[in-house]
Amino acid sequence: MKPSHRLSNLLLFFHLISTFLQVGHTSNISSFYYDQCSPSTCGKSILKFPLGRNAPCRSAYITTSCENGTVFITDDENPHIKYKVAEDLTDEVYSNRMVKFVDVSLFGCGPIPPFKGSTANAGFESQKWLVEGVFHAKSDYWLGTFFNCTKKPAEDIVSRLREGPCLECGETSNLCYFYDGYMSDIPNCRPFRTIIPVKVFNNFSMVGNLRKVLQEGFRTDWDGVCGPCMEMGGGRCGYLDEKRRSGKEVCFCNSGVHRHNCSDGLIIEPVAEGGGPKRRDPKRRMMLIIGFLLVLVTVVACAIYIYCLQRRRMKRRSQQRGQDEQVLRRYLNNDNSTPASIETFLHNYNSGMPTRFSYKQLKKYSHNFTHKLGQGGFGSVYKADLPNGLVVAVKLLDETEQSEAQFVNEVQTIGRIHHNHLVRLLGFCFDKSRRALVYEFMANGSLDKYIYQSDDGLPDKLGWAQLHEIAVGTARGIAYLHDECRVRILHCDIKPHNILLDERFTPKVSDFGLAQALNRETSHVSLPRGRGTPGYAPPEMWLMNHGPVTSKSDVYSYGMVILEMVGKRRNFNEEASSESEAYFPEWAYLHYVVEVGGEWSKHNSDQGREDDEIVRTMSLVGLWCIQFEPNLRPTMCRVIEMLEGNVVIDAPPVPFDVSVSRVVTGGTRMIPIKDCIVHH
Incomplete structure (x- = not known):
């Protein structure tokens, strides 16, 4: 065996020692979180990520509670913002990643509740513009602001509002308006952030009792980042970091804490936080060392065997992997944490969000790219008609490194965010050398x-x-x-x-x-x-x-x-x-x-x-x-x-x-x- 090989085996040996010494600690913490995130019940509902009962096992920024068999979620930063889960949380709900909420402040028939918190920034601080945590209102609902006014606002303000029915159940002499978005306080008017069905917004005259309509709730969805963890191998999704920040979800499994799912091979070492278990004491560590020495020969032999086997496999597969590695380096900026394939990357950023189209589909929907809308720095934009009648804009990217980088950046950046004043990414195409992005169609073009x-x-x-x-x-x-x-x-x-x-x-x-x-x-x-x-x-x-x-x-x-x-x-x-x-x-x-x-x-x-x-x-x-x-x-x-x-x-x-x-x-x-x- 060459000296370099011996050195590599020695490094592998010390790595195995370190790994063995941490087994007890890692297993201890992993078991703690695995048990914490065990599904529980509330009435007929199942509580698990992102609506778990315990803090590590629910979405960032929210608290889940069970009151008389009904599930509620509360905003951690603004506890007075509270929603009732308007349906039983079944396995089907979690599989579809869709759930209906009702704003509890709409219960009853009284006047709309006043803002709480800072008067200067009431809209931004006391009532959040999105729903909560990872939950987003579906596209057939509109986020806006209702105003209940005792006096008619100034004409320049009224011109920007839409008249609508009031939220009180009975008759009222007040004037009520709706604004498509957020607007700060209007004199003599009480604002209320709400989420309303698009069909109602487009025809207020058809609504007899608006509060009753809103009491039916609105549908939300959430991303599928934790889907592979919970659907593959019985993992339980959650956070090691007690601050619970989206994007840092991990997968708790019987075999340890994994990055994505229980079979991805990416085991990470958890660090005890807050109420988690404590590290083992020095005496316990010494006992582990003694136990390790008893199996030293076996461990070294296994390590050498695995290393040699891996080397042979790498040689056989080097030619096959060459092209894939080049593609990944180009798309993922030489990141050592690159997923195993570009498909894995797209799954991570696309799960439950934009739709994947083939180039053949987009060519058909755009009538062979005949209706050109414009030319951008990275490609041309064409009009297309989807089979469901929806008109979209297809950006066909040039075959350059810059356009390929834009493809990844667009999917990663706006593939999972929606806002009334951001163009929505509806889909993408990733066929061999063809790259395309599918956006909502903007009838009046650019400014x-x-x-x-x-x-x-x-x-x-x-x-x-x-x-x-x-x-x-x-x-x-x-x-x-x-x-x-x-x-x-x-x-x-x-x-x-x-x-x-x-x-x-x-x-x-x-x-x-x-x-x-x-x-x-x-x-x-x-x-x-x-x-x-x-x-x-x-x-x-x-x-x-x-x-x-x-x-x-x-x-x-x-x-x-x-x-x-x-x-x-x-x-x-x-x-x-x-x-x-x-x-x-x-x-x-x-x-x-x-x-x-x-x-x-x-x-x-x-x-x-x-x-x-x-x-x-x-x-x-x-x-x-x-x-x-x-x-x-x-x-x-x-x-x-x-x-x-x-x-x-x-x-x-x-x-x-x-x-x-x-x-x-x-x-x-x-x-x-x-x-x-x-x-x-």
Whole structure:
């Protein structure tokens, strides 16, 4: 045997010693959690993950309780948010991963309950926008805000609301409205976050007793991350970490604690937490060492045999594995924890979420890709009609490394999140060399074709009130990515081309190919190279030594979009009549802050006082967002408050770095940031 082989066997030997010494400890803790997560009952319901009775065995952020044979879930951070499970939890329910909830505050016939907690942030802090934990409302339900008003709100607010029946069971003189999304407090109105069937939202006139409809509950689903654990080999899903954070689920089995399922071979060593069992004492450890020495020869012989057998198998399979390993390295960035195949990867991120299509199917549904909707940086987008009548957009990716990386990033980032202002990923195609992503169809295309002056001289298609709604909706979508997802998501490429509009001109953020997903404890990411689109990417993405990329980077890009919406043109126009107008953010700053610019009518004509106030608000918000220093930029939640007029907007400081710009009030032009970009 070669010396290198002897060294390898010696290392394997010490590894076996370490493993043996930990067997008692690992088995002890594993048994503790395995017993903790044993299914229990509540009336006719079975309680197991994600609705287990004990803390390690239920979804993050919720508490499950049993009251008189009925199951309830309560929000850990806001205990007054409570839902009744409106059906028996059977094995079929867990297999389908769907369950119906009812908001207990809707029981009875009294008035809707008031907000609890902070008045300033009542909507975000006291009533969560999603449901709870891993549970999400199904697509045939709408998340919105009801308002019960003793007086009619101002006309500009009423124009954004829908009239609807009140939630009280009896007659009332109050006026009731529904808003499709979250809106902060309206004077003389009591808000209430609710989840309503889409068919009811589309036709309130058909509803006689709205509260009775809502008391029927709403359906939710959850992802299938723990499916393999609970369905393969009798594992029990749960958390070792007592903080219970989604994405850290493990599988408790008789053989130990596994990463995915009881037969995946990925046994991990648990660390005792909180109420778990304690480590064995030194005397017990010494007894294990003595016992190990008695079987030393057998263990070494087995280790050598297994090692040699594995070497022979590796040689026989090396040729077969070569191509698969290359594909995995390209798709998973050389990560040593790469799944055994790309199918495993797709299962991990797709279980219970987007639908997988074959290339042949998409070719048929799109009529051989004849109706082209547009061209993106990574491929072309085509219109397609699914057999069920649903119209979708199919993005057929180019065969490049960048497009392949985008495929993985999109499935991983938005495959399991839904929001009214985010384009939903409905499916994907992974056939040999063909990659495609299937999105919901957005009838009115991207925002850029509505804010840039067209060559045909047609009048503007969107009014200022509608542009303002688009700005607010886009901000909500970005704020959801930053603050409301289970993981923090940085989009890294906010621009008008990536803001799509549906048939009602509702904005939805799209194209997550450059997105970065962070855990909640991480606020920034370091990029190996510049990314994003020049003109929208913030300085920290392209200028060396200017700090890490954070959620404030998306705020900067959003600010540039807002200013383009205001100027009805691109931020930098070389054909402008003056130097100060060439770089529009400079012109806006001079006009609204320094007040030495020209007339606003150069960019916008025939607008009334109300429209001018919208333009002024959007301009000031945009200037705050594009501050050169990230710490001066507002959060997206603050942006929403400013756009909706809930706070006074102070005059922003100069939004350009003084080291690369000269700001004076006597007509000397400022040097645009775009002229000073330094690429990594």
